[in-house]
Amino acid sequence: MKPALVVIGNGMAGMRTVEELHKLAPDLYDITVFGAEPYGNYNRILLSPVLAGEKTVDDIMLHTREWYESHNITLHAGDPVVHIDRRKRIVRAQSGKEVRYDRLLLATGSKPFIIPVPGHQLPGVIAFRDIQDVETMLEASRNHKHAVVIGGGLLGLEAANGLLRQGMQVTVVHVTDALMNQQLDKPAAQLLQKALENKGLNFMLNAQTAEIAGPDRVTSVRFKDGSEIPADLVVMTAGVRPNIALAKEAGLHCDRAIVVDDTLQTYDPRVYAVGECVQHRSATFGLVAPIWEQARVCGAHLAGAGHRRYVQQTSPTRLKVTGVDLYSVGDFIGGEGSEDLVLRDAKRGVYKRLVLKNGCITGAVLYGDVQDGPWYYDLIQNRTDITPIRQHLLFGQALCAA
Numbered sequence: 001m002k003p004a005l006v007v008i009g010n011g012m013a014g015m016r017t018v019e020e021l022h023k024l025a026p027d028l029y030d031i032t033v034f035g036a037e038p039y040g041n042y043n044r045i046l047l048s049p050v051l052a053g054e055k056t057v058d059d060i061m062l063h064t065r066e067w068y069e070s071h072n073i074t075l076h077a078g079d080p081v082v083h084i085d086r087r088k089r090i091v092r093a094q095s096g097k098e099v100r101y102d103r104l105l106l107a108t109g110s111k112p113f114i115i116p117v118p119g120h121q122l123p124g125v126i127a128f129r130d131i132q133d134v135e136t137m138l139e140a141s142r143n144h145k146h147a148v149v150i151g152g153g154l155l156g157l158e159a160a161n162g163l164l165r166q167g168m169q170v171t172v173v174h175v176t177d178a179l180m181n182q183q184l185d186k187p188a189a190q191l192l193q194k195a196l197e198n199k200g201l202n203f204m205l206n207a208q209t210a211e212i213a214g215p216d217r218v219t220s221v222r223f224k225d226g227s228e229i230p231a232d233l234v235v236m237t238a239g240v241r242p243n244i245a246l247a248k249e250a251g252l253h254c255d256r257a258i259v260v261d262d263t264l265q266t267y268d269p270r271v272y273a274v275g276e277c278v279q280h281r282s283a284t285f286g287l288v289a290p291i292w293e294q295a296r297v298c299g300a301h302l303a304g305a306g307h308r309r310y311v312q313q314t315s316p317t318r319l320k321v322t323g324v325d326l327y328s329v330g331d332f333i334g335g336e337g338s339e340d341l342v343l344r345d346a347k348r349g350v351y352k353r354l355v356l357k358n359g360c361i362t363g364a365v366l367y368g369d370v371q372d373g374p375w376y377y378d379l380i381q382n383r384t385d386i387t388p389i390r391q392h393l394l395f396g397q398a399l400c401a402a
Contacts, residue, residue, distance in 0.1 A: 002030045003102035005302065006091050008081045008246065010035025012044060013275025013291045014107025015063060020299025022071065028303060031073045032099050034091070037130060038078035040064050044130070045288060048320045051134050051162030084250035086268060103270055103302060106247055106258060110240035110276040110286070115150065119212030125234045128159045137233065141166035144232030148172075148221050150209055151237035152179040154319060157192075159235050160201055161321045171202040171229055173209060173221070175238075183317040183328040187344070188351050188367045195324050195349065204229075242277045242284060257284050262309040264298035274298050280310060289315040316377055318370075327373035330363035330380045331355060338362065343394040352394055359387045372396040 005021075007014045010033050018031060035041075041063040049055040068075040076093060083092040084104070092098050112127030114120050126136050140147070141163060149160045152174030160170045172179075178189035179196075193203060208224040212234055222228045242257035253259045253267040257279035264272050264280075274294045276286060285291055290312065297310040316329040334340060334355040343352040350368035354361055354376065360383045364376040375397040379386060386393055389400040 002028070004100055005029035005031045005103045005105065006099055006101040007031065007033045007105045007107060008084075008091065009105075009107030009109055009275070009277075010037065010041050010075065010077060011107060011109050011275065012041065012062070012288070013109070013295060014105060015041040016292060016295035017105060017107065017272075017274050017298045017302070018073070020296050021302045024300060024303035024305050026071075029103070031071075033068070033073055033075050034079060034081045034093055035075070035077045036080035037132075039131065040067065040075070040077070042131065045320075047128070047131070047134050048158035048162055050131075051128075051137055051159065052165045052322070053162075054322070057131055057134075081246060084246060086250055086252075086271070089270070101270070103272070105298070105302070106252075106266070106271065106273040106277060107275050108243040108246060108277045110242045112236060113239045113241050114236050115209060115238055117209050117211055119214065119218065120236075122212055122214050122218045123216070124214070124218035124232060125212055125236065127236050128155055129240075137163060137235065138166060140233040141168050145169055146171075146230045147233040147235065148229065148231040149235045149237060150221075151239070152176075152203070152205070153182060153237060153239075154180060154317060156235075156237035157196065158320050159237055161196070161199070163233070163235070164200055168233070169202070170200075171204060171231075172196075173204045173207045173223075175206070175208060177205050179203070179205075180317075180319075180328075183332070183365075184326075184367075185332055185353060185365055188326075188328075188353070188365045191349060191351055191367050192319075192324065192326065196321070199323075240276065240286065242279070244277060247273070247277070255279055255282075262297075262311075263301045263306060264294055264310060265301070272298050272302065280312065283312060287315040287317070289313070313381065314377075316373060325366075325368055325370045327366040327370035328364070329373070329377050330361070332363040332365045334363065341390075341394050354393060356386070356390075359385045361386060361393075 043060045046060040079093045081091045147163045147168040147170045149156045149172045160172045164170045210224045211222040213220045221231045244254045247258045258273045260278045297308040300308045319326040338357040341354045353365045355363035361379045392399045
C-alpha cells in the first residue's frame with residue numbers, strides 16, 4: 001500500500017509542489033487533490049491578459065484533466081474540503097466525500113479583502129481573483145458602461161486596464177496619494193499615472209469609499225467627502241487575506257497565516273503548507289517567485305529527499321499592462337545611511353532610481369526603460385560591490401561591462 005498524499009487547493013502553489021515531488025519520486029504516493037473551482041489548474045497571474053482580451057481561458061490552463069489522469073492523480077474539482085480530522089487523518093469535502101491521508105498539503109491560497117462598507121454585498125460588486133470574476137467582468141462590459149476599481153495597486157491597475165480595453169469607462173479609486181505605493185516612489189507613480197490617463201483611465205487619489213449605493217444592483221459609489229460617481233460594476237482590489245479558516249479549525253498553529261518552518265512543515269509533522277496561505281519567519285507571500293521556491297523545497301521534503309531549506313529572497317514587481325514598462329525590486333525607500341542615484345528623462349518618459357547602501361544596491365525602481373532590471377536584481381541578490389562602476393551604474397549593464 002502506498003502512503004496517501006492529500007492536497008487541499010488546486011492552485012498554482014499546490015500543483016507546482018506536486019510537480020516538484022513527481023520529478024524526485026513519481027510513484028511514492030497515492031495523490032488526491034481537492035479544488036474549490038470546477039477546473040484543472042490554471043495560471044492565475046494571467047487572468048489580466050484574459051480580461052484584456054489578449055489571451056483565452058484555454059491559453060492559461062497549466063494542467064488539463066488529462067494531465068491528472070496520466071499522472072494517476074485523483075482530482076475533485078469544484079468540491080472544496082470543509083473539515084480536517086487530524087486525529088483520524090481524514091479530510092471531508094463539501095460533497096461528503098472522505099479521504100484518508102498520511103501526508104497532507106495545505107495550499108488554500110488567499111481570499112480578496114472586501115472593504116466592509118455599506119452596499120458591499122450588492123450584485124455588481126466583485127473581486128478580481130478567479131475565472132468566474134473575469135467572466136462577470138466581461139459580462140458587465142457588454143451590458144454596462146461605468147466601472148469603478150477600488151485599490152490602485154498592481155492588481156487594481158491590471159483590472160482597470162482590462163475593463164478599459166473592453167470598452168468601459170473606468171475610474172480607479174485609491175486611498176493614498178500615489179499609485180502602487182508599495183512598489184513605487186512618487187516620481188515613478190506620477191509617470192505611471194500619466195501614462196494610464198493617456199490610455200483613458202480616470203483616477204481619484206486620497207479617496208475614501210463610504211458607501212456603495214443602488215436599489216438592487218450597484219449604481220454609484222459615494223465617498224467620505226460627500227462626492228459620488230456612477231458605477232455599474234465595482235471591482236475590489238484592496239489586498240488579500242490568507243485563507244486559514246480550515247487550518248485554524250483543525251487546531252494548526254496560525255498567526256496571520258499558517259505558520260511553517262524552513263521545510264514548509266506546520267506544527268503537525270504530517271502537514272505541510274505552501275503559497276499565499278503560509279507565514280514563514282513572520283512574512284507572508286503574494287508573488288510567484290517565492291512560491292515556486294517554496295514548492296521546490298516542500299516537494300523535496302515530501303519526496304523524502306529533505307535537505308533543502310526555504311530562504312526568503314526579494315522578488316521583482318512587473319505590471320501586465322501592454323505599453324507600460326515598470327520594474328521595481330528591493331528596498332526603494334532607503335533610510336539612514338543610504339543614498340539615491342536618479343536618472344530622469346521626461347521627454348522619453350524614462351525614470352530610474354537606485355538605492356545604494358555600503359557600496360551595494362539595495363533597491364531599484366525603473367520606469368519606461370526596464371531592460372537592466374534583471375541585472376540590477378542580480379547585483380542586489382549577490383550584494384555585489386558596485387563602487388568601481390558607480391559612475392556608469394544608471395546607464396546599465398552594457399556600459400558598465402565596457
